[in-house]
Amino acid sequence: MRKRGIFFTLFLLSALSLFIGVKDLMLQALLQGDAQQWLILLTTRLPRTISLILAGATMSICGLIMQHLTQNKFVSPTTAGTMDSARLGILLVMLFLPNASTTVRTFSAFVFAFLGTMVFLGLSRLLPTKDPIFLPLLGVMFGNIVGSVATFFAYQFQLIQNMSSWLQGNFSLVTKGSYELLYLTIPLFFIIYFFAYFFTIVGLGEDVAISLGIHYQLTQLAGIGLVAAASGLVLIMVGSVPFLGVIVPNIVSLIYGDHVKQNLWITALSGSLFLMTCDILSRVVIAPYEVPVSLTVGILGSLIFIYLLVRRKQG
Template sequence: MKKGILFICLIIAAVCSLFIGVQSISIGDIFHLDETQKLVLWSTRVPRTVSLIIAGATSSVCGLIMQHLTQNKFVSPTTAGTMDSARLGILVAMVFFPNGSTLSRSLVAFLFAFMGTMLFVQLIQRLSHKDQVMVPLVGLMFGNIIGSVVTFFAYQLQLIQNMSSWLQGNFATVTRGGYELIYVTVPLLILAYLYAYHFTIAGMGKDLATGIGLNYQVVQLFGLAIVSLASSIILVTIGGLPFLGVIVPNIVSLYYGDQMKTTLWLAAGAGSLFLILCDILARAVIQPYEVPVSLVVGVIGSIIFILLLLKGAKK
């Protein structure tokens, strides 16, 4: 019953998202819109809402996969250096392939994100104390180091403003014809569901997973590849969405457990709902202007993340 309520709330939030903005479009006018309203609805509002649903679901599922593979509840692409490594890849693409397409930039970002994530995994395996709080803190420091390198070279190459504006999570620029790459993440979500049982077993530890016949290394590489590619696409098309991949899977697991086959679509739906609500708030807080949704997600997400960290530290 609770699952049904979640998805009903998601549908309601998605419908509300279609009718919130500078251009006035009311639900009562939906069957007799003028040309301007039709243009706004189909060129910006619908793509924006679809992007919100897909980006929220993808970010949440990526966090869920990483938490299983690292056996840590506070690891996600934003706390493991994945997104920062993808930013480094985008900087490399902007320098060496200035006229490259969005797809080519995504591929370069994916390669750097995958290598950065693997480096983080190798790093935490060498930690003597792998408690729930230490691992994400190491990940944040690792990501900040990479981010500092990106900022330094972007400043030296006079790309800092371009990088900052382009990578800031903002759905205001999502329009028809410029966001369709995000659909690539949908097959990745389906793959994650099909291999959810394998990820759940891998989350029980290498020794146990190997003992029951699972090829732990292959599953880990496959999962990290899904996370890296999906995160890179979200970063290129939308921008950064901090902490979403941490807080949503944690909240879902509190109520529905850690069986990924059961919680994956719940986490996806909850992530979409959370992102849509944050986007509505971003549009409504200083109308007719709007703040970047990454700011709203970051503020709310960081508060919840700190509360989760404190709760984990007490255990």
């Protein structure tokens, strides 16, 4: 019943999203075939709504997979250096291949995100403590180092404005023809769903995985590769959205448990719902202007993140 409620709420907010903006859309005018109204709907509002659904679902699923691969509830692409590494990869392409296509930039983002995450996992094995808070702190520090390197080169080559656009997730510039690569996250989702059982077993630990006949390192590499590919796509299309990959999987696991395959769909829907809600708030809080959705997600996400930390400590 809860799943149906989330789906129904997401449907209602998606419909609402289509009609919120500087230019008013009227349902009656659309039904009468008004050309200007249909142009706005098809070129800006519908692409924005679709990208919100896909990006929210993708980042939430990436967080879910990373938490199982690292056996830590507070790890996600934004707290493991994955997004910062992808950003560095994009910057290097812009420096050495300024006329590179979006496909080349996306591939570079994937490669650097994968390598950066592997470095993070290597560093995580050096931690002397099992405190779950230390691992995301390590990821944040590692990400800051990578981000500082990227910022240095961005200043040196006058690319800081481009860099800033990647730092903040923003859907206001999403239009027809500028977001379609996000559709590639759909087949990635089905691949993740196919391997979900293996990710669940890996989340129980290396000894359990080996005893059940699962290649631990290979499965972990596959999971990291899928997360890197999906994160790179989202970063290229809409930028980075903080906390989403942490809070949504944690809330879902509190309600439905820790089975990856059973939680994939509900995690995807919940991530889309949360991001859609934040984007609508971003558009109405100072209308007709809007704030970047990453700011709204950051404020709400940080509050929820603090609650999760306090709840874990009390538990």
